[in-house]
Amino acid sequence: MRPTRAIIHLDAITHNLAMIRQMAPNSQIMAVVKADAYSHGIVQVAEHLSQADCFAVACIEEAIQLREGGISQPIVLLEGYFEAEELALIDRYDLQTVIHSQYQIDWLLASKLSGSLTVWLKFDSQMNRLGFNPENFTAALKQLESSDQVSEIKLMTHFACADDIASYKTEQQNKQFVDLTADMTVEKTAANSAAILAWPETHYDWVRPGIMLYGCSPLLTRHGAQHQLKPAMTLESQVIAIKQVKKGETAGYGAHWVAAQDTRLAVVAIGYGDGYPRHAENGTPVWINGREVPLAGRVSMDMIAVDIGLDSQDEVGDRVVLWGEELPVEVVAQSANTIPYTLLCGVTSRVKLIWQES
Numbered sequence: 001m002r003p004t005r006a007i008i009h010l011d012a013i014t015h016n017l018a019m020i021r022q023m024a025p026n027s028q029i030m031a032v033v034k035a036d037a038y039s040h041g042i043v044q045v046a047e048h049l050s051q052a053d054c055f056a057v058a059c060i061e062e063a064i065q066l067r068e069g070g071i072s073q074p075i076v077l078l079e080g081y082f083e084a085e086e087l088a089l090i091d092r093y094d095l096q097t098v099i100h101s102q103y104q105i106d107w108l109l110a111s112k113l114s115g116s117l118t119v120w121l122k123f124d125s126q127m128n129r130l131g132f133n134p135e136n137f138t139a140a141l142k143q144l145e146s147s148d149q150v151s152e153i154k155l156m157t158h159f160a161c162a163d164d165i166a167s168y169k170t171e172q173q174n175k176q177f178v179d180l181t182a183d184m185t186v187e188k189t190a191a192n193s194a195a196i197l198a199w200p201e202t203h204y205d206w207v208r209p210g211i212m213l214y215g216c217s218p219l220l221t222r223h224g225a226q227h228q229l230k231p232a233m234t235l236e237s238q239v240i241a242i243k244q245v246k247k248g249e250t251a252g253y254g255a256h257w258v259a260a261q262d263t264r265l266a267v268v269a270i271g272y273g274d275g276y277p278r279h280a281e282n283g284t285p286v287w288i289n290g291r292e293v294p295l296a297g298r299v300s301m302d303m304i305a306v307d308i309g310l311d312s313q314d315e316v317g318d319r320v321v322l323w324g325e326e327l328p329v330e331v332v333a334q335s336a337n338t339i340p341y342t343l344l345c346g347v348t349s350r351v352k353l354i355w356q357e358s
């Protein structure tokens with residue numbers, strides 16, 4: 001069997017949740033498990049996060065997966081509903097929903113639900129993505145307040161630059177949110193992982209961690225371990241061939257790598273078909289037998305090669321770690337000119353997930 005797999009360390013996720021509790025002691029935690037829990041397995045992660053106060057997902061399909069997987073905590077749809085017909089499912093599966101646009105209010109007011117909903121009214125504090133702006137926020141709020149389809153209204157906003165501690169944008173966005181909502185005694189949420197770490201004044205009633213749960217730092221140039229977080233995924237494979245190459249020989253598609261001296265290459269069973277980034281540069285670190293070695297040549301669909309050096313003792317069958325405790329995904333992301341989010345979310349269904357308690 002192909003040895004390419006992702007070990008999911010459930011105890012690391014529980015540890016990370018506990019760290020978040022310490023960082024935001026007065027807030028409830030809405031654990032963000034969209035995109036298959038950033039590829040860690042949505043139901044398995046949620047089952048393990050019995051201490052989370054609530055879960056957040058991007059769409060109704062993900063919420064139904066959680067409910068049918070036996071998850072009973074509240075679930076919030078972060079983008080609300082995309083079609084009016086989803087309201088019946090929101091009702092049936094007992095979900096909470098974000099409301100970011102007038103068309104969603106129109107559909108809600110026109111619907112006939114068996115019960116009434118908890119809604120999160122989203123304020124766009126000039127990220128200019130989802131939410132009502134200051135001019136139409138109050139009118140939206142009034143419409144929801146006067147509807148008997150709505151049992152509770154909570155407020156939310158989202159930050160554009162919380163990962164950049166040098167940026168003024170988060171303070172500006174937060175001030176807008178405070179100015180608009182200060183005299184409203186309803187529950188509020190603003191903070192993603194970066195704001196949990198860097199902007200404690202934005203914690204409010206609920207925080208919404210995603211990437212931190214999986215052990216990564218959301219802050220530019222930091223690693224999860226620097227915040228006492230533990231990586232939840234180890235992406236690993238094995239050496240399937242060893243090649244002797246002479247100085248000047250090339251390796252891989254496009255002959256993109258040229259041997260600077262005589263050396264040995266190890267061919268590893270992982271490629272972009274598994275989610276390893278195609279644009280990773282020559283030199284991107286890969287872990288084998290206790291050390292980091294450089295990627296050599298273009299990433300193929302199913303394989304990579306690494307330069308293990310002329311005197312290396314590595315053999316076919318040796319374990320190779322692409323990211324995990326041995327090698328932070330943040331480091332690999334930097335070499336591939338991307339962010340850890342895309343690497344985690346990009347792990348494909350061909351990679352076997354193996355959930356471990358410890």
Ligand SMILES: Cc1ncc(COP(=O)(O)O)c(C=O)c1O
Nearest residue numbers: 032078158192193208209210211
């Ligand atoms: C609205 C919202 N809140 C929270 C999060 C979690 O963000 P992070 O993974 O940076 O903590 C996301 C993720 O994209 C989001 O879209």
